Amino acid sequence: MTSAKSWHRIGQLTDIPKLGARCVLTPFGRLAVFRTADDEVYAIEDRCPHKGGPLSQGIVHDTSVTCPLHNMVISLKSGKVLGPDEGAVRAFSVRIDPETSAIELSLTEASAEAPYPVAAE
Structure with missing residues (x-):
């Protein structure tokens, strides 16, 4: 049985520069949110x-x-x-509200889901 995801608004897409990151403090620790x-x-x-x-201070290229x-x-x-190299960090589900461009983060479970691209304007 899978639990429903709980989404938390953490900001707007425009809060993160392209190829950049912002940090969010969560119960899981500090997360880096990349665009x-x-x-x-x-x-x-x-x-x-x-x-x-x-990692939030690293260089973003493609999806790495x-x-x-x-x-x-x-x-x-x-x-x-x-x-x-070997190793991993936890990945969390993120989605973009297509009407408001708000970034929402799920802290219900760590996952490796595909991103939710912004709807065309």
Whole structure:
């Protein structure tokens, strides 16, 4: 049996620059919420599994982020480390309200769902 997701409004899409991130403090710890060049939004834990580096300060490219400390690349979709390295961080469900462009985050469960792109204006 799957529990229903509880969505929490955390800001507007325009609060996050393209290829940038903002942080949110939650009961799960500090999360980094990323916006891609295509206006997809993802949320993962804001700590690199290697040495705990702040992923929110990393470089966003496509649907990945590179840790600013040691260049470990993490998938924004799954939270898994890419390439020859190993490890993972938790990924959380995010959606965009198509009418208001509000970003909503689900803290009910960690997941690796696809992003909810912004509706065309």
